[in-house]
Amino acid sequence: MSTVRAATLPRGALVARAWAGLGDAVAPLSNDAGRPLTRTVKLILDPLVLRPVLNPEFAAGAIAAEHADALTARIADAGPVLAATASWFAVLKKERRRRWITDGNPQDLYFQRCFELATVHGEPGPDAADVAATVLAEVHEQDGPTVAALRDFVTDPVNAAELTRLLDAAWAARRPAAAGSTATSEFLATCAVAPDRTLFGALVAGLAGSAGAADLDRPGVALAHGLTSRDRPVRPELGRGASKANLPRPFDRSIVERLFAPLTNAFQRAGLADVPTLVRREITRSAGPWQLAEEESRLVVVLGRDASADLAGPPVGGAGSAAARLRSRWKREAYVHRVLRMPSAVPPEVRADVRGVREAYLRRLWVRLHGRELRHETVTFDQVWDVLDGVLRSVILDQRDRLRSALEREAVA
């Protein structure tokens, strides 16, 4: 570092320096460059060591020089428990391999468990293999809801009749959302760098998200949003089964299809309610504005809709606004295509995706928000930009993958 003391230091640099001081003991939590893995930061350092919620001075971004030593000291102090976490991770991976478990990402599934083990037991002892076996059983054979349980529940004739009645009743009781103010531009103008808690709160309280759904029942509106293939949304079926590929558009999915993907992901399944509760909630949710249950989620769809309105059209929204930033990401992609020698003429099988990037964007956004509702991870004012930006990135990267595999298929044909 320079000899001149800067007013702030990048947190990444401080973390890297402190991490390097922990040496080889934390190698299982590091990448080949010796930096902590992305998930080490996300699942261990942030929530369990630095805890910016309690210590705002350690939040990602620039760290004031006077807090720099405190931050590195905090990581150094956690050295023994981090080293033990790393050892436990190695033990769990070994046990996982021995049991031929391939489900899920081990970092997602075990990192926080390992930190717990390290806190309670310290370094793995003679009984480590037994402890690891117990943890793996908990993680992988947990009772949580499963696809099989879901299928059994909805195909039971008594349940099916009752659930269909619930669906009918929920949809019969639908009231058109009150038209209200959906003035989102002020919040969107700064949400990427300085999200305004008060503005977000006012939009939630003013039911801007629900109001934004008011015209979805008009012919062609939900269709233009890419959320249905029908002219207007209809009551979803209860459904019996689902396949991960070729799911219909969000509003056309059956209740079972809506719950299917979250149940197949071991990492996400952990925090879900039991099957009957999930199904009943999903029925209620399907009849709500945007077919979502929480006002925050509905608002984020409206924010995403407004911010993505001008991806390809003339620019709207000032410099630095969410709209301008999304647009810049989308424009950048055209250049990346040239550099990576991706097609500039679009093959027919992916043409619809490219033309309909905004529809794909809104679909993906809905699925994300729906998943967060199931896991009770309501979007907060300061997470909005990461969600809005992350969804476009994910749509773009999936498109790239599809173009690339279309090219590779051609090359071997």
Next chain:
Amino acid sequence: MRVTRAADLVGDWPTSPEVVALLEGSGASLAWDVLADAAAPAARVHDPERAAEWLWEVYGDAAEAILGGAAEVEVPDGGDWGVRDACRRVAQLNWAGAWWPASVTAGVPALDPAVLHAERAVAVSTVEHLLDDPDAVERALASVGSFDVPTSDPEVDALAERVAALAEDYGVELRPARAPGRAGFALAAGGVDGGTGVTALSGTSTVDWALVPHGAVDAAAPARWAVVRRQGSTVLEVSVVPGPTPGSRLAARFGFGEVEVALDVDATGWLTGSAPVSAAVLLLPPDRRALTVYAPDFAEPTAPDPDAASRRAAIISYARSRIGSPTATVTERTAR
């Protein structure tokens, strides 16, 4: 090294996509010009806050001044550049996957896509913490196939072991090993020979790399054409030397759109095609007797770049120099 900065741009961003080794970081993209051999890349900063978390790994102490808006900064030579070098490796592999100029005629052997995908996944994992895509490692692993080890190359064996461990760490199952994908990449005699007719006119044109997918045609060989008179009719015949992975639908356009010819792999392995043309083709002025080869599903023909020929010659000789080079990636070194 001195670096200039203007608006969101740091350093000199290479102009032609063909020489760009690109890395998409969180909040900023990095680019090296493969022909320039500079240690520090150019950067475009999209989001200074996100970029600040890691740009010091690339520019050292100069990062702060760069993000602070200084017009010119001095990037120190000394320091720990492990992460920057790892970024370069990812970028280099991105470049090789797109532009490596495999050519039988120029003596540039083809890359092994299995080695490329594996080495790229390992390289990506090394810089995962600064990439734009938080799922970059899983995404990179998704295109990796497992290897049948041991191979004939200990370096490839080490790579195979490393990528298998990585896949386990991320809970990704590698695709089953495929039979060696690279067909005999050799060239039989063939091409336009006029056949039984009388060749009235003939010529060659270079193929614009940007108009065809990577590996579809030989990167150095020109496309050949001939206008042949046969049994009272006039035919345009076209032939192109295929690259290591032909298979994309190709076509050729003669003149300014006067004639379109579809190209197919013939019995000798060449990409050839012919189309009847009006005898008036023989009257075209020489500057319009130009042949443009392109892949219709990939790109629309565009006006050729006058600087392309010398740049591509330089890229081809650069690629040749990489094959035995200790500083090259395993992928480049093991091209054959």
